Amino acid sequence: MQTITLNGLTKVYGKEKIPAVNEVSFSVDQGELFGLIGPDGAGKTSIFRMLTTVLLPDGGGATVNGFDVVKDYRQIRSSVGYMPGKFSLYPDLSIEENLSFFATVFNTTIEENYHLIRDIYVQIEPFKKRRAGKLSGGMKQKLALCCALIHKPTVLFLDEPTTGVDPVSRKEFWEMLKRLKAQNITIVVSTPYMDEAALCDRIALMQDGKILSIDTPANIVSAYPDQLFAVKADRMYALLSAVARYDNTINSYAFGEYAHVSLPAALGQEAAGAALKNWLAQTGLEALEVFPTEPTIEDCFIKLTMDHLASAKN
């Protein structure tokens, strides 16, 4: 069953009518953990705001739980939870007061749905008398998630919940999401971190208001068309400029301690790698390592972005 559908959804801003969301269509199944992956300005937040009925679309339409985002906004508001990217709780209320405020607004009580938030709430409960404005980033994030869950929503919208959060807290947050998914809550989450994409059931890679690709992380990776090599040498900066000059290079960029270089699949893996290594050795680089590597979501995103930029130019 489809919980969320978008059909040509469009949002434009300003006098120039620049599209922030450009005829976007996709659907999310019930109980799915769906990721909107893309940089700042890709249109993720505008999509969230339209689906949660706080922003009106300029074209196309969308439904959540079968309700129309324009006509049936009341039904949608009572059945979804929304955690905006910007901290939006009351800084002058305590943890406890914020939570009971949101429960009351939705005609429920903390006790009634405590089972949903227990795992998360126990971590901040020792500080429940502390004002929300005085909390650390990680604690604010946990409180915001509790407040978004307290009315037992069927769909949860999380806009960049892990931006600016350290890798350990990010990992914990994704474990919380997995437990919520197990309770059959549909979750739409956005993130600029490509490594988090692999944790979603399906992802949409976005740029400039458009979807570049939409599929399971495994399928997106297996659709990568080129041959990818990891390369290392004694001098990283010199290596990066050398691989960029190589005739057969499609894309090349730093990737952790290696440079990633994509070469045409038609060259054949072994021959392509040997030729690259040979060529690099002639430029005077030493301690060369060249080996084939599996593309990650980040590699796929870079490939799609480069193609997108090239087609925008033409």
Next chain:
Amino acid sequence: MENHKNGRGEEVSIRADKLTKQYGDFIAANAISFEVYKGEIFGFLGANGAGKTTAMRMLCGLSTPSSGSATIAGFDVYKETEEIKKNIGYMSQKFSLYEDLTILENIRFYGGIYGLSRGELREKSAALIARLGLQGEANKLVASLPLGWKQKLAFSVAVLHQPRIVFLDEPTGGVDPVTRRQFWDLIYQAADQGVTIFVTTHYMDEAEYCNRISIMVDGSIAALDTPHRLKQQFGVASMDEVFYQLAREAKRADG
């Protein structure tokens, strides 16, 4: 500059010795010691609340240490804070440029604060705008620029007065992988010209781009070495795992 060299002849840009900051009975930074060399890209990592910001504020001359000592470009963090500020650049993800000034106005404003002459300003702003390819946008408000461009511009403005050291506090949050790499090209360029780079980040692949990195846990430096040796030391394949092993032991409730 003789006294700025260490035993191995490397020129030291930043030297911290048991640097400590205490708020009441809370020790935000606990006797941290390290050296950063000229032209080095030094990654300063740690979980939220580990004490990175506290340490950075002391190193920039914005906060007086409780004890310990440190010199920045040879200047003392207790007595020579104004000299420190003249010799460093600073850029953060949260605050960098004035959104309601144009690109040119921002460049002139920061250049003016750092004491560049009119002639220098004219020359440097033209060169900077040309280098970033922003000729068409020079008179547009910074607010209208995409985030990636803002970050590149903010970095270029932070090094406009040719500081010896530049502090970057999570400079690349929220941008796409391609733009993030373009930003790192600017960092490499500056380091290549001898500017010392002190950078915090939550992206562990970016930690790999640093010459050396330190990882703070609960106010102390728990590890400091090249990314390669740290991975060897912990017997893991990625910096992500090194970080995870160290930071999950943290006692502070992401404070």
